[in-house]
Amino acid sequence: MTYVVKPKFHHPELPKNKLGYTHRDYEGKISTLCAGCGHDSITASIIEACFELSIEPHRVAKISGIGCSSKTPDYFLGNSHGFNSVHGRMPSVLTGANLANRDLIYLGVSGDGDSASIGLGQFAHAMRRGVNMVYIVENNGVYGLTKGQFSATADRGSKSKRGVTNTDSAIDMVGIALQLGASFVARSFSGDKKQLVPIVKAAIEHRGAAFIDVISPCVAFNNHAGSTKSFDYVREHNEAVNFLDFMTGRAPIHVDYAPGTVEMVEQHDGTTLALRKLNAEYDVHDRLAAMNFIAHHASQGQIVTGLLYVEQDASDLHGHLNTVDAPLNALGEKELCPGSAALDKINASLR
């Protein structure tokens, strides 16, 4: 489909959001990924989330590394600035961008090769620092663009399309994110838009490092029997612990679920999430318990999905650095240059 120019017309009665925008206003260029690619479903979920939150597209900066997943920012939010940077280095570029202008929404898109192999270090340090961002890993356990090599998230014992068995143990990025201090951690499945869209919305509204690991099967190289990242395998082994029914902004909300089944999670910036618990044992505010729960289920071959951890009073890098409220890129000579009188004093102190 990539040779087709994307048509601009749309149905006159397409639903509009608060800004008067339709879905089409949140789309980007036509995807050049393979037909049926899980990544395109994630793209659709991001578009849906931004539409539903009535985000102004140009207030979003989309930053990625290199790989199939990193191409996707070209396929959504066409009116946003995008930056397809260097393999494995999205987190540092995004950190810098975030420091320059704290007022934009930062969407970091990466893959398992990009973030678990070459970029594991940068991923880890962005989580540690609490950069206010949504960090989405489109995780297919395989290098797609270079045709099917294992990535570091491929499970030990899983088979490649060529029949090779992976002997290295897998990196669980959710576990690492939890350990390193991410204040919002979720896992979802590209094939489950109903679960993924509210998670993306919640992550956007979260202030701090929000990490989402999205299992996203590679239809070309990792969707066969023996793979643990195929559509069939993930569907069979998915253990959803909760479900975000809806996301709200700062307006009061009313819930008509039976008491005890829905937990209202208030975030630091005043937003609230309504969380429907599917597993009564699971506590989204207990980092250690979450790590334990996930590891335990992983050992039984189950993939835990849902909102796995959220820190209610999270802080971010700007808070740690005590930066001014105004974006740093909006400051000029007046705010930044101490002037000649101050320099004269400095000179005098150096004699």
Add this chain to the structure above:
Amino acid sequence: MPIQSVNDFVVRFANVNGSGSASANELFARAVLRMGVPVAPRNIFPSNIQGLPTWYEVRISQAGYLGARGGTDLMVAMNPQTWDKDVAGIEPGGYLLYDSTKPMPKSKFRDDITVIGVPLTAICNREYSDPRQRQLFKNIIYVGALSALLDMDVGEIEKLIAEQYKGKEKLFDANKHALHLGRDWVMMNMEHPIGLRLQRANAVGDRIFIEGNSAAALGAVYGGATVCAWYPITPSSSLAEAFTRHCNRLRVDAANKQNKFAIVQAEDELASIGIVIGASWNGARAFTATSGPGISLMQEFLGLAYFAEIPAVVFDVQRAGPSTGMPTRTQQTDIISCAYASHGDTKHVLLFPEDPAETFDFGAIAFDLADRLQTPVFVMMDLDIGMNHRLCRPLNWDDSRKYDRGKVMAAVALEAGKDFGRYLDVDGDGIPYRTYPGTHPTKGSFFTRGTSRDRYARYTEEGPAYADNMQRLLRKFETAKDLVPRPIQANAEKPTKYGVIYFGSTSPAMDEAIEMLEASGQYLDRLRVRAFPFHSSVTSFIAEHDFIFVIEQNRDAQLRSLIVNECGIDPVRLVPILHYDGTPITARFIARAIGEHLDALKITPLRKVVS
């Protein structure tokens, strides 16, 4: 015959690293300066925190020579590990000050020097019981001894101690006491002053005494840098630390105590430059400070910044490579790796400051150039400039100066329907317009990428579109030639066929070498290159002379290669003069090397002799 000299000699302190000698030695240097006599101190230190040998060399020169001289007139030998080498390094007729508490065999000395034994340890042990005090005050005691031996104004030393311990009376008294212990011992027990003496002069003027790293950091503050990302590496760490210090003093909002800066100590140099590029892409002024190994690590990102046209400022405080090399020794050795940093065809802007004052200037200009040219700009310092205090002109700032943010298209222009092509050369100077993220709801957004694209930033692998872009980048580099600081030319008093090209920290040694050469009747025109790409005057300077000496502090004549390559010069005409043992280049070295070449050139050709 003992050397007799007033206000013109070299004192070298040999110490053990971590013994607290640095502040005492600096106190000595500052005291000389306060007497109105120029000094050029240099730290020669190991890559070590405690235990290995370290030296502090103070060149005292009323004539104002600030380059390293070479040789030692007075050795303050406080390190038994290096005793033999230190004693051997003293000039004939020179002096040796040592701790005479323990008797030394005569074979450990030389007959042609004056030996001055002061029982420092004995004085210390008599006075102090705490081992740490014994150690620290021993340093102050030898400064006191020197004050008597060199006939210094002890009042100036006391004033400096008072400034240092302002509000800490007890510490002031203790230090002053230790100073006089040494001074009094010399006055009572030996002939003083010696043949080397200090006399009050008026040769310092309004100059300031500052380390290049601190001046560069101030340049970044004045130049409007708001984001700094760095990874610790000698000799550049103190630049980022100085930026932090300056910002805490100069950039905190007085009303709400919030910071108008963001400093991140990153996990490595890749992340440092990534943060700089991300911040610059988003319209903030950002920089990193690093050294050679960091430059190597940043290569991939630097290519992205060149190709995607994102401003970035990199302070490279060079040290001796390759690999870990000699991390605490100076060299000018990253010229090629910065000029052509990254894979593919790249060229980068380099600035070559000569001293801290120019480092301040270039440190600020670098941000204007990076924004104007939308490309990385390297400020090429070295350890000699960065980590030593240097006497230089006061830092200067014109309050009417405005930051040049380059070609940034704002919402108004987009709204008015102005054609925006991120890589469209609208003005013919090779520099396109850019937009900051978040500028306009529907216009001016684009996708930044390291892959090839057309003039409107659309992905393409079409050969002509790629070549068109690469050609425009060359045009942009051509534009840079007239924007970067121009070379400074100084002609000899007499017409000459010979010229010399030099840059960076070689400056003070070069100035002195020229005087030495002229004194022996050898004249040279000189050109101090201050930036790459080279201004056309570099080519014309070379054209005007038969032979040009190119003075560098590296093995492979990197600047010469760059000139040959970029200006299309016959390499035969550029004679390399290379100093690369990790010590700062000296006037003696330059004058001797050039002198020998000139003598060789003067030999009458055989043809003429025969005819």
